[in-house]
Amino acid sequence: MNGGTVTLFLCGDVMLGRGVDQILPHPGDPALREGYVGDARGYVRSAEAVNGPVPAPVIPAWPWGEALRVLEEAAPDARIVNLETSVTRSDAFAPGKEVHYRMNPANVPALLVARPDVCVLANNHVLDFGRTGLAETLDVLSGAGLRTAGAGRNVAQARAPVAVPVGRGGRVLVFALGASCSGIPSDWAAGPDRSGVAFVPALTRAAADGVVEHVRRVRRPGDIVVVSVHWGSNWGYRVPDRQVRFAHALVDGGVDVIHGHSSHHPRAVEVYRERLVLHGCGDFVDDYEGISGYESFRDDLRLAFLVSVEADTGCLTGLRMVPLRARRMRLEAAPAEDRAWLRTTLDRISEGVSIGVADDGALTLERPGPSPLDRRAGRAQPGR
Template sequence: MTVAAVGDMIFDRQVKALIHAAGGEAPLARVAEHLAAADYTCGNLESPLSDGGTRAKGKEICFRGDPRGVAGLELAGFDAVSIANNHALDYGSEALDDTVAALDERGIAHSGAGADRDAAWAPAVTQVGSATVAYLAFSHILPPGFVANDTRAGIAQGRNNMDRVAAAVASAAAEYDYVIVSFHWGIEYVDDANAEQVRDARRAIDAGADLVMAHHPHVLQGVERYKNGLIAYSLGDFVFDHYSRKTGEAFILDIELGPGGAGATAVTPVYLDQYGRPDVVTGQAASTILKRLKSVSAKHDTEVVIDGDLATVAQ
């Protein structure tokens, strides 16, 4: 089974302007064929998809994405998205409900936020051929009032809650063929994963996850082969307007999953334009991205092998 994984996606600000001008499929149109070719595609939906709700009080940056953006997710073949992040409730439970409804209508599974704790923690389960895939999403970035409880809508808490996370992963691993864990974590604009990220990612693999795919720093961080699993500490942004060359650099990770865990893994470099729209790059732009990924991955004793405009993760 092939898995394509990407990072943070918003459908607000300049991305929303693009949608207004060119339609909901436009943000992902240039990479849709690549993503849809995988058996399973996942990423982080960083903005609610809604025209309603009330802006969170006292929160400096709030996103509310154009609901038409879901058409781009469908075009690109997304099977599941994380909604466990620090923007899921930027416009309250009403906008979160709208987001869930929009995803459900298009058949895109989701994990990490919901009407209460049980909904937020429920794995997104997808049948892929003869295999079952469980996708679980958690956030280490926890704005006040965003964590779901028994009576409050919100997100699934990862930070300082790894006993529960590990138990959820182990339960999923016992029931489903493959388990993918999404974490929203780390420090923004920092190239290296911190000790908390490394510890918690490895614990998720130890509990039974095959892949840990993470995001939030807005820059790429390293990948690591750990036991039979694969960790991407930050996939960077993917559909996101940005303010610097570095925050526009990201990658698509294509992984072969089998009974032995994470196998052959390919890296495709992408760059985001002024509208936050990703496109595959070549030449010097590709080289810059791949060399950075190689450098930060070496710190996790994992080799990224560059071959022209693409790369692989050594086994």
């Protein structure tokens, strides 16, 4: 914490399984049950066909690349990632799913190198290898000293927040939820005596009220509250009204930052009641390089979000978004033309705010203010 400000690092989907797992020092079983790829090494070959050879086996830091430098320089108070993969040796492929992600537990150093304070697990891949795979995932991460939110051995564990100490007695509380609209099967929901994810069947006001009540029971004065939520479709820039209303209800109930993910590219950035709502952070680490079909969304471009809030109020004081690009299954600094494309795109889809560029090339939030998303959702902009 610096000068009464808390800085958070947030990013979208971290998928260290499948093709990424295959280039790490301890690749697991490459077998897949996909209709078009039967071997995870096929994703490595696709990446190499586009951008050149990957020097496998790579060191654990390789997939993160320049992102590690960004983290070191920013020195955030809390690092929060959405870990969208099972960490297991299980071969119990979940039935009815087209895509399964798993990382060999021996490759967990590839996660540790980023030093996450919270690994969010409320997503549509954490049970790709069933509840046995989830149990191993939880055991491996806990054994490595990593804290998780959004999945657990029962619903109480799945819903429990992670408290990250900051400053002198302050905390960042991270709650995690997974919505059905992101593709999470309903039978993945955790129960009183059943493992699973903190599941939200629908983004309703009642569901938001339940989250708010849970937050109120746990938070202490001075806590910064983050709700990390896996929601929405993979592609497209439109933010559904129900998602806007759900986010606003959480903020109205005292949540300070909404960390949204699931989309494979960044979606709108919104400021509501001086609180940040990230409707979609996009992918961060994955094996999608070389997969064709959605080039117009530039999913090869990634953003590292550095969010600054007032320690005593949770109000947003600044946002820096560092553009990166996936090449040879590694994150590198995005060139000027790609930074310009990201800025133009975010500025176009993020109504009510202005996206600028800092001297070092990071994208910034220049003019936070009332968002037309508020009006579209039928809400007046209140003061605070």
